[in-house]
Amino acid sequence: MSNYWPWWAGAIGLALVAVGFTLATNRFLGVSSAWDRVLHWRAERQIERQNALFADDRALAEMLAAATAEHFGAHPAAPPAPDAAREDTPPRGQEPGPTAGEGSQATSLRPAPLFTQAVLLLSIFVGGGIAAASAGRFDLRLDMGEGFSEIVTSNPITMVVLLFVGGVLVGFGTRLAGGCSSGHGLSGCGRLQPVSLLATAVFFGAAVVMSFLLWKVI
Amino acid sequence: MRSRGGMLVATMVAGLGLGFTVTNIGFGDYAELNRMFTFQDLRMLLAFAGAVAIIVVAYAILRVRRSPARIHAGVIPGAVLFGTGWAISGGCPAIPIIQVASGYLPAIVTIAGVVVGIWLCRWANARYFQLDRGSCGL
Numbered sequence: 001m002s003n004y005w006p007w008w009a010g011a012i013g014l015a016l017v018a019v020g021f022t023l024a025t026n027r028f029l030g031v032s033s034a035w036d037r038v039l040h041w042r043a044e045r046q047i048e049r050q051n052a053l054f055a056d057d058r059a060l061a062e063m064l065a066a067a068t069a070e071h072f073g074a075h076p077a078a079p080p081a082p083d084a085a086r087e088d089t090p091p092r093g094q095e096p097g098p099t100a101g102e103g104s105q106a107t108s109l110r111p112a113p114l115f116t117q118a119v120l121l122l123s124i125f126v127g128g129g130i131a132a133a134s135a136g137r138f139d140l141r142l143d144m145g146e147g148f149s150e151i152v153t154s155n156p157i158t159m160v161v162l163l164f165v166g167g168v169l170v171g172f173g174t175r176l177a178g179g180c181s182s183g184h185g186l187s188g189c190g191r192l193q194p195v196s197l198l199a200t201a202v203f204f205g206a207a208v209v210m211s212f213l214l215w216k217v218i
Numbered sequence: 219m220r221s222r223g224g225m226l227v228a229t230m231v232a233g234l235g236l237g238f239t240v241t242n243i244g245f246g247d248y249a250e251l252n253r254m255f256t257f258q259d260l261r262m263l264l265a266f267a268g269a270v271a272i273i274v275v276a277y278a279i280l281r282v283r284r285s286p287a288r289i290h291a292g293v294i295p296g297a298v299l300f301g302t303g304w305a306i307s308g309g310c311p312a313i314p315i316i317q318v319a320s321g322y323l324p325a326i327v328t329i330a331g332v333v334v335g336i337w338l339c340r341w342a343n344a345r346y347f348q349l350d351r352g353s354c355g356l
Contacts, residue, residue: 004244007261011268013239017232018269019276024228029236032311036336113222116229121315123230127237128246128316135242140321147249148308160327166307167314167331168338169299174311175339177296178287178351181310182236184297185266190273191282195289199297204255206301211255214305 003135018186027112028191030183031124032174034117044114051110151214177203237316246317248308255305292349307331 005013021029037044132138143149144159153159174180177199179188184203188196243265244250253259304310309317309328317325343349 004247004250004261005239005242005265007264007268010239010243010262010265011272013235013242014265014269015272015276017235017239018273019280020235021228021232022277022282023280024231025225029232031236032336035311035332036340039333039336040340112225112229116222116225119226120229120233123233124237124240124312124315125319127234127239128241128319129237130234131238131241131316132246132320137241138321140323142323144308144317144322144324145248147247147252151248151252152306159324163307163309163324163327164331164334166303166305167309167328167333168335169303169331170307170309170311170328171303171332171335171337172339172342173296173299173301173303173335175296175336176292176343176347176349176351177300178290178293180300180312181266181304182312186269186273188287189270190277192274193287195287195293198289199293202294202297203301203304206298207255207305208257208301210302210305211252215252215256 003137014186018182018190022187025112028183028187030179030187031120032171032180033183034120035171036175037111037114037117038121041114041118048114173203236312237319240312241316241320245310245313246308246320246322251308252305290349290351292343292347292351296351303331303335 018029021027129138143154143156144152144163148159152162170180174183177184179185179196179199181200181203184196184199189200240246243262245262250259250262254262257263300310307314307328309325309332311332314325314328314332318329343351
């Protein structure tokens, strides 16, 4: 398996992707959060609509307040805080954006448009396919490779069960921790965020323990 | 570049780049992954750590602000589950996608597991944990 990239090429590639994405979009790359939002597209679309509505509502409230002030010469009342519709969706929408200091607050606070998250997942697939095909590594197969057969299991039924259980742990764990190897590992550690450094150390540690168990014990 | 079209192009390029790079590093190869986690081969570990080092320097030069994200009760249990699942299935949320793209059809099952896990987490969080887990994408 010597036709994989040397470590430095991989490091440069990953860094270019993460930094380039941040530069271009003012946001941070995170695959598990893209999954989360695409899978909950109904709720997410509602949030997007509400956010768009709030933008209009707030403009209207500000206009009314200004007109009132003009008319009565009083202190303009502050527009009401648009919290009502967010109550049923506590995990999203309230977290302050890391780059809120740059550019206009309102736009940089919003999560990336939902459809771009679906595009991210699809283009990872296409990028992976191009890499595999161009390296001559594409191989349609019904197992997970010799490594998996030797280290984990060669029984196809056990394999399917383990892949599913592992996948559930990955999906549940990344969302509970608030990020995965791209969100916490690259983007978060890149910002030296304590929460990401902690999460990365813990998931790496857990993976090391489990890998040793699979390799040596089980 | 914060228009919708600009976002779309940037995200597409990032996704293509991520899929291409991760596949060429070898993250989709279970044998390579196990060798990384058992420290038999440091190549992929260095690729990841090297990337983090470059990103730290780049964000510092570009003055990308740190997020005020808090450490919440879900971080450690979530990360333990994630690490365990990664070691078993060989997949983090992006990897089964590139595994399928490389021809490993059973990785579809891993993706199905990830989907179920993500659904379960949002449901369980809304019902039981009620944590503000934050989002890594902002």
